[in-house]
Amino acid sequence: MTQPHHRIARRFAELKAAGRAGLIPFISAGDPGYEASLETLLALPEAGADLIELGMPFTDPVADGPSVQAASLRALKAGQTLARTLDMVRALRQHDATTPLILMGYYNPIHRMGSERFLEEAVEAGVDGLIVVDLPPEHDEEFAVPARTHGIDVIRLATPTTDARRLPRVLHNASGFLYYVSSNGVTGGAAPSVAGVEAELAAIRRHTALPIGVGFGIRTPEQAERIARFADAVVVGSVLTDAVGEADRPQAGVRRVVELTRGLAEAVRGARKARTVAT
Template sequence: MTQRHDRIARRFDELKAANRAGLVTFISAGDPDYEASLETLLALPEAGADVIELGMPFTDPMADGPSIQASTLRALEGGQTMAKTLSMVRALRERDDATPVVLMGYYNPIYCMGVEAFLAEAAEAGVDGLIVVDLPPEHDAELCLPAQAHGIDFIRLATPTTDAKRLPLVLENTSGFLYYVSSTGVTGAAAPSAERVAEEVEAIRAHSALPIGVGFGIRTPEQAERIARFADAVVVGSAFTDAIGEAARPEDGVRRVVDLTRSLSEAVHRAREAEEA
């Protein structure tokens, strides 16, 4: 068994002590190319990312909307591989041993590499968690439990359609945090109603002490601030992949992501200031 680093637990403990939510940023590894993507990854913690989700590019990202699908395609066309994705994590760990990194994607690339080989390399590289959107709890023995044996948290998604009967099964082996998908549909969908999401998050808290990150449809500092008033973390993805995809040059994409991260982080941090005043 690999020794756990518990970066995710420590980060959420720090956020709770500071009475603020965290910012979780998503980028696709290798988008638009390896060098620019690595530069972006290395810049995210200083810009204000509390947790980083790094997408594992896959040819059939069925749960993702057009923006993240396009980012995945750019990465694959640029030659991104699982080996390069893990190399990016190693490069981050050379300068940052505190910021949690969660790999997000689909089971196929992991299965093709071999579960044990992937988990051993991921743990060695410094990966803290996995979000694998196409492996339901019924298949925990395939990846979830082996990942946890390697010291890697397995982060599950809950949605507005996860009913009271299904929720205990979703939560059973979830660790790190719970990712609450605030709207139905694919990533990048319409922004959720903060009031409705707050009620749904509160209902989940009755069943779990895990931190809850809320994502899908959050694109602006104003939206992030509203969600940060009650969530433990705010997850933003498509806004970053759009920033990269719309940039004229790779270096422009890096700058746009860094600028957006700063503005989102500031909004998330100030969300509870009124309560403290």
């Protein structure tokens, strides 16, 4: 059995000791091209990313909104593959041995590579966690259990429609953290109801000790700061992929994503006092 890196657990322990939430930016691997995407990835930790979600581009990302869909298509058009995405992780590990990295995407590219080969290469590259949005817990024996055997955290999604009967199934075999989808729909949707999300997280915490990250619909530092008062991490993606898509050249996109990440990180760190008071 491959020994787990435990980067995710260590990072959340560090955040808890610091009394604050973490920031998890999402970018799509290879968007708008390999070199610019890699430059962005390498810059994210210094810009304030506590953990990183790296999207595995796929032709039919049904859970994603227009922004992330467009990012996937730009990356695929530029020649991004799952193998090249793993190469990006290897490149990150040459510069950064501590920032946890989670690959997020769909099962089809993994299945095409072969699950066992993918898991072996992911561990070797330095991947810490996986979010496979279209593979429900009912298929754990096919992928989640082998992933855990390889020492990779399997991060589950919970939504506003995940009721008390379904939640134990979602939590079974989950590790690393729980990703709470703050609003129904696809990525980049409407801003979440802060009070509603806070109440949902309080209910979920009665069933698990896993840290909880909140994502979907969080686009501004102000929104991130409010969520960071009670969540363990804030996930932001669509505003970053929009920045890449709107840039007139790749380098401008890199600079804009880094700038946005810095602003979001400052806001999340600024929530420390309010979060301490709230708890």
